[in-house]
Amino acid sequence: MRITKCLPPAFFLAVLLLVLGEVGARLFFAKSVSGRFEYGYSLNAGFDECPDGTVKLIRAGGRRFHPQSFKKHRPPGTFRVFVIGDSVPRGPSFKGGYPWLLGQELRERDIQAESVNMALPGYGAQRCQVVLRKALEFEPSLIILHVNDSNKYEDEREYRRSQEFKSWHPRNWPMKVFIFRRLYEAKMEKVFWRLVPEQVRLKFAVNDPDAQVAASEDANEVKARMKVARETTAASVALAQAHHVPLLLVTQCRLLTDGTRSFHFEDHGLDDLGRSLTGQGVYHLSMKEVFSPLPHARSYFSDSGHLKRSGHLLLAQAIIGKIRQAHQRLGLTAFNIELQSKSY
């Protein structure tokens, strides 16, 4: 018996609507879909290389770049900085993050600079390395790699997903449908995380990000992710050195409070890591060293790790200081403007 005789029109309509939705999404939003199921491990996702030589950073393949554009080949005389990292350098907004503020500060010092924010929320050392590989194709003058250790779990989860999606396994079939996957992710991020209190989610770690947060308190977990961050960052440094691109490692610190007015900074050993990797063309800036001497350091942080705009500005100026120290080695022959005092 023919299947068309067995199934009523309602089923056909349902199937048709879903097929149309999927085909439409893949046709009309092809760029957004590309690299979607590689979960950050796609080299090209989010980089739209136009025929006119412009590279556009777009939200695609799960990469939520701030929309920006630059020329594939660095214009002569331009000091090009790419900032790679996680939600910390990405900033509270595009113009509130230190990559943008750094560009502003450089331009105020008469340097023809373009500073591109390539930071992505939730990206750990492994996926940052994938972004670094792509960024090296665009002739940077300096790459700032913001080193954090808190996204190892997410890196691993996304790597696992990217591998699973390559497999034939039937459990992946529904989620290979773009509209299904997108709906699932949208519900998770826009509804579940917003409506269900964190304590409820963490109690049972009902999904991977919650399990990540729960695991972040575990000492062994902290140790394990430090090891991965260390090894992967060392490999990223070697990669930049192989391409003769200067690299500035900005190491993250966390602000810890005991519930009262007192607080201290914890770097999980990232500062030691940054110092140990310093060498030919590799520089290091410690966030802990930037903020801990300040009497009201706490006021620069919006939570334990993320900065307010004032904090980003302070960090941008500290980076300027580092660039100033190494300006000749970075090819900046004229770096003649002293740091200005600013009120934060």
Place this chain on the structure above:
Amino acid sequence: MSFITWQYLLFLPLVLVLYWQLPGRGRLVLLLVASYFFYACWDVRFLALVLATTIIDYLCALSIDGKKMGTVWVLLLALLPGVWLSGCSLFLPASGINWLIVAAAVAMGLAFFAGHEVIWHLAPEKRRRAYLILSIGFCLSILGFFKYFGFFLDSAHNLLTFMGLQPNRVLLQIILPVGISFYTFQSLGYVIDVYRGQSPACASLLTFATYDAFFPQMVSGPIERGRHLIPQLERTQVFSPDYLQDGICLILVGFFKKVFVADNCAILANYAFAPGTPLNGYWAVLGVMAFAFQIYGDFSGYTDIARGSAKLLGIDLAENFRFPYFSRNPSEFWGRWHISLSTWFRDYLYIPLGGNRGAKWETIRNLGVTMLLAGLWHGANWVFVLWGAYHGVLLILYRVAPALRFLGDEKSSSLGRGILAVALMWILTLAGWAIFRSANVHQLGLWLAALGHWQAGISLPWASSALWLLIHIAPLLLLQILTWKYRDETSLGHLPWPARGLIYTLMLLLIVSSTEHDTEFIYFQF
């Protein structure tokens, strides 16, 4: 193998394709093999219990009907569970089956064989009764041992300790076989029907074994009657497109209830009833409401998938839920909730006890005993007994106190009174679920205490979680409103096909938006 796994979504189409290609007898063989495989995916060892129940009830029912199998065949069949276990011990060393367990199974088989042979020589009427007792005795012994032995041992220990004695604690780790209460009750119901002459004994072991282990309903019901399912299995089905349409629709609705409604409500219910959770009145109410929809979505969703799977094979399974949360009184609730179990208790316990035919106190006694045992059926825990007792009290009050009839009966025509009755019954049902969901009596006490504290600071803010709950129950309520008029929770056939198409699409999208919270069906543990 659970319905909500990818394995089942491959298993079912494979069975369907083969089923409709095979001739009549071959279909039964396929269904039996598929059913045993389905069950063995959980635990291959416990197939011995399924075999034991099947063999005991098949032979007893046959003998009750005056047909006896040859002695050698009876002996061989009685030894089959022991043979299965020895096979497990030989080929699956990690199964933990040792010679002691095999010897116990063989001894039990021999005891049954001896009993069966001795009884045959009794006078016909005594013989019929003796076979019934043999069947009930063996099946309830198996159920009692695996489900309640540890519970009664523990309770006896606690009682003796309470009385100031110091008994030695005997610890016995017994794994609860999945679905044991369901298939035992189904099988027992069949034997009682044969004894009463309401159903003929099934002559074919193949048909009866398939009836006993039919994979769509084996582990969580509906508890089928032999006279309803066996004739369908014996009949050579001719494929009809209606099977496909109805089956897919039922499965889709089932997945929607389980994956979208139940699993998302479970997040809040699990938090509210977790040990150590600080509760105020808002969270106590929110938690129990979430559980009410979790257990309904979970169990009725399972039933819909079971009915849908069977429908694809051309077999109708009994309806198990009919808008239970729209009930207007306790009696109506039990006519709408887990219908196959409540009718089982009605037909095989309540009515034989005398039902409502005797004096008022006898009716009260019969209702009380029936509901206590119905509560205990759900699990070896005092909260289930308490839950049964609670519903028993509600039923008794409703029956014996005419003043309480204001709750409304089905004939009541006033809309306002009907809504009030539904609301009151809903609150009473929620109180019952609080008993059911509590891990123990102490936790139930904490839940009740929380109802006295409505300060915001005690617990988490509740409003956003309430919105989460509403998001997940609103589509379910909408579906129920659409189908209410047709007295079938899954009946969408009356809608125009474009509307149905949109509903199917929407349901599918809602299902896939919730796929990562997969949890097991609650009723598997019963």
